[in-house]
Amino acid sequence: MKKQLLAIGAALALGGAFAQQLEFVTTSLAPTFNDFFGPLVERANKQFGVAVKWTDLPQNAIQQRILAGVAAGNPPDAVQLNSTQILELAQQGALLPLNDLLDAATLKLYQPAALEAFTYEGKLYGLPDYASTRIVAFNTDILKKAGLDPSNPPRTIPGIIEWAKTIKDKTGIYGFAPLISNVDFLKAFQEAGLPIFDEKRKKAVFNSPAHVALLQQYIDLRKKDYFPEDVMRRGFTAAYELYTAGKLGIIIIGPQFMPRLEKDNNAVWKVTTVAPHPIGAGQVVQASTFAYAVPKGVRDPKRAAQLAAWLTNDENQLAFSKRTGTTFPTTVKAASDPFFRAGGNTVNDQARLMASRTMRNGKDLTVPVPNAAELNKAFKDNVEAAIFGQKTAKQALDDIVKVWNANL
Amino acid sequence: MRRQAWTTTLVAYAFLAPALVLMGLFTFYPVLYGAYLGFTQYTAANLGSGEPPRWVGGQNFALVLRDPLFQTGILNSLKYLVVVPILQIASLAVAVLVNQKLPFMAFFRAGYYIPVITSISLAAVMWEWIFQKDGFLNWSLRLIGFFNQGGQFNWLLNEHTALWVIMLVTFWRGFGYYMVLYLAGLQAIPGELEEAATLDGASPWQRFWRIIVPLMRPTILLCSLLSTIAAIRVLEEILVFTGGTGGPLNSTYTALLYVYNKSLGLDFNYGVASAAGLLIALVGFGLSYLNFRITREDRGER
């Protein structure tokens, strides 16, 4: 029975993929960038002298796929994941630390801030690849109705909030939709220059009066209905849908969404102008970064790490971000390429230019903590309770800090 | 007689063999292994290092039972059972309705099956619009004078309504599914029986309760059991409509969301997830037993 099954199985296994020498996995980049990865794989073949295989996986369930690969004893050699995923997998011990596998000179090539985002308990678990950051987009039709001048947009977050209030008061349309759902308020704290931990990273400290005041500001805005409550549940998705429907004046958005907006509602896209994301006291802005990690159980860890380093070297990172037109490299040299300072006429080009300005302060602000699921949930639940008036801001932040400090 | 009992047993196992072999290998074995994991410490780290699970006894169960989040989850999943009787009665009624010999019935049957095959993530966009503050549900309620402009709210953002409107989506997804099962069951009822009852002057209502329901008992057991288990294990709707958070304020945090977050979702802590899953299974077994009792299934065996 088993033999027969195996025979049938072998017959049906059209080109089984067991003979691969090196394999890397990307997150949802095919088929859009097949034209980029095709030649890249060919160069990789030459570089490493073996067959290199590229697999692209949709965002859904990518972690489980990796885990299944690890369990079956044939994980891919390098996997491209976002910071949250890498920190989670690192915490679970499914990834190899890269510090011992690569020399210091290689690591020097990357922007220190980018490396920091993938460091957990002193060890590096991902080699930074491309980053995407945020800009501010305005619906000029709505601005004009509210009597605001689109050519002179606010340069600070409080300025944007003032405009949002004016828009709501004058037109009845929501002015803006802050990205504070889930654990995004952690990023808001950092952007405003408020610390998350003490110096030694042993204690959470985000219940100071300054932190409370920042949260209180959003509680007051919600109370007066200055932003749509749905962003607390669906975050950016809710903001994007409203903006697309012409029901939101200002949106904080990634430049890669502009081509999508162009299709989803051309009329709104046509009246959209863009500005860089304001830089607050923290001198940082969230820049979501992908990185290549090496799973435990790969046949040759050194070689796998070299593959990850090669995939994220100056040349390849520069080529990739030139191809996307909306992302940015994270190596020191590639990031300073003049390409990213060039503008253009369409709002999509402008969006990239503005993003490149934001990117000077860009950093992945995901906070690595042990027991991430539990700690993040405590954070999210309490902020939600505070925004909807079930708890005071002080009480909510005190409660979170208590849970966090019990785990740190 | 003896000989016959032997042959019957042999025949029975021959018929069962393919299913038992496959289920044994791919269902029973992983399920038993999963149950064993409930008594061990087993995380993603074990996968990476190839380290076997470490026996910890009832530690995971104690941890899960003490976790207020798990208690909330069980409570919400039990609340979700409300959808079962409504869904079953409606599905059976719809099945009877489209079982008539009238024109276009094939069209309606196919139409009612659409929710079963509609992608939930896309259907969610429409449902979001229904439940919004300025959405269809509030608009309709205002039309019939239920409340004024000021009283409106987003149904998915209110901790008192969120779970119930998500149940409505479960109802929407389910009734076409159970309709098909009931239709299949209805085909086994001889037409003469119904005709005779009609001639005796039975109203459609009486025919439904006195002929259809008793004769459909095996199908009703099947459907109510499946529906009960689906309700206690509800997950997909919660993931789609709350982004996996179980909000607002944990009012839609179900038992299986707990398991999901402990295993696949975030923690990769398979030991704790399995323990929680086993505890949910206990509740499921109790409810299944009730289902068998309520439908008083008779066995027509040899």
Added chain:
Amino acid sequence: MNELERSPSVSSARAEAAGLRRRAVWRKGVSITLAYLILLAILAFAAFPFLWTLAISITDKRAAGISIYDFPRSLFPPAITLGNFVEVFEKLKLGKYFLNSVVITGLTVVGTLITSALAAYPLARLRFPGKNLIFGAVIATLVLPTETSFIVNVLTLNKLHLLGTYWGVVLPIVATAFGIFLMRQAYLAIPSTLMEAARIDGASEMQILWRIMIPLSMPSLTALGIFTLVNTWNAYFWPSVALLTNEELLPMSVAILKLKGQFNYDTFNVAAGAILMMIPVLLVFVLAQRLFMRGLEGAVKG
């Protein structure tokens, strides 16, 4: 005669008879109209999220104008095109994936029907030692946690060298508690007199199964086929895990997810992809209705 005809009593009696007839016709007309109104209302409830998906999938995205998230206006596209479907098909090279889906789904449906139809028979109609234990174990898997099963199954498939093959996807999902339970309930609804008559005629168990049980439970068997088809067709998690070493065999459900990448997210294409996924299933459903609605009379005569 004329007198008689004109006599008030006769004419009024006639008028009354005609009136009665008219009223009966009228009442029937009302009840049928009412039935159709209810049918249409349920159809609207069932199909409306699908309508949005359909509307977006045929909207010409190059035509400037309204937002797809602006309800209810987005339900009426200003310009219509089939371009989205063409784009999806060409971008993803869906042809290959479609064939994979057909092979995987076909093998699964056939396998499920055979194993379930066989295994359910002894569980419903024969008496043999171990019967209750087996049935209990089968039902228990409906309730027991399966969150970790996929990892165990990947390891098993790896040992059998079936990882990355069609059979690796199919074999673990062929024999299900649902299928066995569904068929068992269908067999239970068949009058035992039919079986006894066949036994007296000296029919073997295989003949009883093949000549009586299966024809008489055709509606349930078809329902099982449809459910298995829908589940397998839409599943993306298990196939993507079982085929993790062999992208070439991935089904369409996994390929379609590539439309949701962060750089190519195009709601029109996502909707078109969803519709492309639905059409084959809906077609099969419509065709299968014949088998499914045939019922007792057709089967016995056949």
